[in-house]
Amino acid sequence: MDPILTRYVREPNGHTLAFYEKTGGYQSLKKALGMTPDAIIDAVKASGLRGRGGAGFPTGMKWQFVDKKSPKPKYICCNADESEPGTFKDHVLMERNPHLLFEGCLIGCFAIGAKVAYIYIRGEFYHVQQVLERELAKARAAGYVGKNIFGTGFDCEIHIHRGAGAYEAGEETALIESLEGKRAQPRIKPPFPAVEGLWGCPTAVNNVETLCNVPVIIERGAEWYSKLGPEKNQGPKLYCISGHVENPGVFEASMDVTLRDLIYDKKYAGGIRDGRALKAVIPGGSSVPVLLPHQLDIPASFDGIAKAGSMLGSAGTIVMDDTTCMVWAAENLLYFYKHESCGKCTPCREGSAWLHKLLGKVERGEGQMRDLDLLLSVANNIAGKTLCAFGDAEATPVTSMIANFRSEFEAHITEGRCTVPAPWRARARAMAAH
Amino acid sequence: MSFHPTMDYGRGHHKSARALPEEGPAFAYTPENRTRLEEICSRYPPERRQSAVLYALFIAQEQQGYLTLNAMRHVAEVLRCTPAEVEDVVSYYVMFFTRPTGKYIVQVCRTLSCALRGAERVTEALSAELGLQPGETDARREFTLLEVECLGACDKAPVVGVNDDWHECQKAEEVRALIDGLRARGTASLTGCHLKVDQ
Numbered sequence: 001m002d003p004i005l006t007r008y009v010r011e012p013n014g015h016t017l018a019f020y021e022k023t024g025g026y027q028s029l030k031k032a033l034g035m036t037p038d039a040i041i042d043a044v045k046a047s048g049l050r051g052r053g054g055a056g057f058p059t060g061m062k063w064q065f066v067d068k069k070s071p072k073p074k075y076i077c078c079n080a081d082e083s084e085p086g087t088f089k090d091h092v093l094m095e096r097n098p099h100l101l102f103e104g105c106l107i108g109c110f111a112i113g114a115k116v117a118y119i120y121i122r123g124e125f126y127h128v129q130q131v132l133e134r135e136l137a138k139a140r141a142a143g144y145v146g147k148n149i150f151g152t153g154f155d156c157e158i159h160i161h162r163g164a165g166a167y168e169a170g171e172e173t174a175l176i177e178s179l180e181g182k183r184a185q186p187r188i189k190p191p192f193p194a195v196e197g198l199w200g201c202p203t204a205v206n207n208v209e210t211l212c213n214v215p216v217i218i219e220r221g222a223e224w225y226s227k228l229g230p231e232k233n234q235g236p237k238l239y240c241i242s243g244h245v246e247n248p249g250v251f252e253a254s255m256d257v258t259l260r261d262l263i264y265d266k267k268y269a270g271g272i273r274d275g276r277a278l279k280a281v282i283p284g285g286s287s288v289p290v291l292l293p294h295q296l297d298i299p300a301s302f303d304g305i306a307k308a309g310s311m312l313g314s315a316g317t318i319v320m321d322d323t324t325c326m327v328w329a330a331e332n333l334l335y336f337y338k339h340e341s342c343g344k345c346t347p348c349r350e351g352s353a354w355l356h357k358l359l360g361k362v363e364r365g366e367g368q369m370r371d372l373d374l375l376l377s378v379a380n381n382i383a384g385k386t387l388c389a390f391g392d393a394e395a396t397p398v399t400s401m402i403a404n405f406r407s408e409f410e411a412h413i414t415e416g417r418c419t420v421p422a423p424w425r426a427r428a429r430a431m432a433a434h
Numbered sequence: 435m436s437f438h439p440t441m442d443y444g445r446g447h448h449k450s451a452r453a454l455p456e457e458g459p460a461f462a463y464t465p466e467n468r469t470r471l472e473e474i475c476s477r478y479p480p481e482r483r484q485s486a487v488l489y490a491l492f493i494a495q496e497q498q499g500y501l502t503l504n505a506m507r508h509v510a511e512v513l514r515c516t517p518a519e520v521e522d523v524v525s526y527y528v529m530f531f532t533r534p535t536g537k538y539i540v541q542v543c544r545t546l547s548c549a550l551r552g553a554e555r556v557t558e559a560l561s562a563e564l565g566l567q568p569g570e571t572d573a574r575r576e577f578t579l580l581e582v583e584c585l586g587a588c589d590k591a592p593v594v595g596v597n598d599d600w601h602e603c604q605k606a607e608e609v610r611a612l613i614d615g616l617r618a619r620g621t622a623s624l625t626g627c628h629l630k631v632d633q
Binding site for chain 2: 009082083084085086087088091092095096122123124125126127128157159161162163164165166167178179180181182183184199240241242243244248249250282286316318320324329332333335336339340342424425426427428
């Protein structure tokens, strides 16, 4: 498949308004403003577009759930808080194709009856935000954003909102809380944001990549779009491949591409670094179960990876070669979850610290066999017992690593040391553990 | 204080880390910063000025270097919310500092993708080079060394963020060049993001 979303990302000045206009930019918006909002939602539904942020929820449905009859204003919040470890696709889209995102936001606003869209960008993406602000000002000056767009009487504003460093702000209700000027902590659902979101108003929260797909659907039609890739997993998808591969990066493909091709094909990540053997793959950002080398001949689609027992998630694929200690990898991830837990729900806040502590003990060779059962028990007491999916996300690395690499955990315990010490790790243990 | 016999209270995670921010000197935005903030407030409905709190704090931090209780009170007054609401936010987000930092805040990404490519070694080398443990600032307030979570640039691992900029593919053997570059040419010596737009 030829790249659609990332077609011009390597072009010099490919991010500018002039270039975007020259390649047919904002024509989808013009076309959409000639349609009825319901027709747009129907087209998005018919296209089969599923949310690219992680959950894979159908975007058309999400928009349809927005309470149109409500007298309150409606909002679109674009989730650009890309913080899932191993994920860096929205970064590329925003930096090199910002107008596609703006166009997607505007079409989305028209479809759900909103007049304002907020792009919530993580604070660490400061240089990306500068690109967005600059290009947004140009789009506003050219009349694509603001009052009476294309003379149709449709008013729509886009604003950029900068976060300040919180993984949890990527959860949709936590994002809304953060936008309201509070701590990024999730809300109890229901009510869902479609009914009561930003400032209590009906809100749709969509990922950057999801919104970037919308102009494509409007331009080429839902029928054309729905033929890209396998059924229920249509459309172009950006895959982020990182870790021990020759050529890490963002690659666009339809979802019938296999995980093996993404990792080994010269077109994509180009195989394992230094000709080493593959040990494990985390296919969808750090929060999903790990897959083994023999499980890779599956389509890298939402349903294909789910069938293999993992999740496509945000398509942040982390590849680990045979020098990787899986106990160390689990400990590294649990440090992340311990650090980023928002603290609202007790199982997650306390459990993440316990999991990290126990994994550290096993990694140092100070563990006992019963610690493995304790780890599983703590994980089991977190998963499904918290307000948002963070609880499941932190329990998953522990349960899936132990399920797939139990002998390695046991070897740490019986030998009293790390059995797979890699040359690229810290020499002084204290440095990695503080 | 022993609620559980095997729990090491007083150490590690269960050690209370509560330290009140400094009172600091009297604080008010400069007129230019106040104008900038009012422009940002206009992006939200007039009764929702509190939404601008993150921007307000970034501006205050830029003006004063770090956030003090006086700065937080001023932010609260400008945004018409309570000082407690502002402090609540400051204590939550990792990009706000309530202690003076170095001129350069060197942040090594420590999450899995960077760690797989040697981020631990980079931290170790930086720590030795600067004579600082992660979290510390040197006496001359030149450098603060931090370990941070995934910066979203995993294809160019290990990534080191410096203030609002970043440096890609940092090797442990080359940390001296990074530090010397910062001393000589500031953040202009960094690689920046490989996608960075030239303008």
